[in-house]
Amino acid sequence: MPCERASALAGSWLAGALSTDERRLLVAHLAACSDCDADLRARLAARAGLASSEPSTGARARGPFATGVRGFGRFRGALLLACVGAVLLASFDQSRRASRLQSTTGAVHCEGRQIAAGDELSEGAIVGVPREARATFARGALRFEVEGPARVRAARRGFDLLSGTARVVGEGTIGTSRGALTCDEAVVDLVESAAGFELRCAEGVARLAAHETHQLVPGAHLRFVRASAVPLR
Ligand SMILES: [Zn+2]
Numbered sequence: 551m552p553c554e555r556a557s558a559l560a561g562s563w564l565a566g567a568l569s570t571d572e573r574r575l576l577v578a579h580l581a582a583c584s585d586c587d588a589d590l591r592a593r594l595a596a597r598a599g600l601a602s603s604e605p606s607t608g609a610r611a612r613g614p615f616a617t618g619v620r621g622f623g624r625f626r627g628a629l630l631l632a633c634v635g636a637v638l639l640a641s642f643d644q645s646r647r648a649s650r651l652q653s654t655t656g657a658v659h660c661e662g663r664q665i666a667a668g669d670e671l672s673e674g675a676i677v678g679v680p681r682e683a684r685a686t687f688a689r690g691a692l693r694f695e696v697e698g699p700a701r702v703r704a705a706r707r708g709f710d711l712l713s714g715t716a717r718v719v720g721e722g723t724i725g726t727s728r729g730a731l732t733c734d735e736a737v738v739d740l741v742e743s744a745a746g747f748e749l750r751c752a753e754g755v756a757r758l759a760a761h762e763t764h765q766l767v768p769g770a771h772l773r774f775v776r777a778s779a780v781p782l783r
Contacts, residue, residue: 557589575668582688584691650688652668653667654666658685673706694708694719700714710726719737726749736753738754747773751767
């Protein structure tokens, strides 16, 4: 979904006119797009009458209660809107932490039922991406693009690649057969197959940690054939 569409949906949502499906699309977009997320937060803050007072870093976390009582009538109105805003922001924060299917081409299944873009995945849920299908998963600042045939598990801190070809974009942790891959604003390509596990770092820095740790920089290529580790570079 383009950002313009997300912005329009956010406007409808603020006006209280958004269907469940539209809300799902919006939440999925906000989970992956920090620009639109920041924009919606700013619009909520403006609505709550906070635009003219400069909240401190802590005030944003604590809400408008910390900004003091200046003109109680206005404050009371702002307070009401702020309470609504706080509840909504809490639900968005919650959804940002959730693991979800962000987009898909082709049918993608989880525990016997087809799932759709925007659906949240509970911890431990295994998603099957069939041949010819593609799926993008998201959690916070992590995007996980998978090409079928593949199997992905929603994990405690990110996703596990059980089998298949995938690209990790952003920041977060992916579980692999050779340990946890932690990415920091990175782009890393992975292949998990019966022959072994392979990864290439295209951008940023990442770390693969199990009984030994590999620091990955752009251009790094590691291949693990069956049980033996064969770092190529
Ligand atoms: Zn956006």
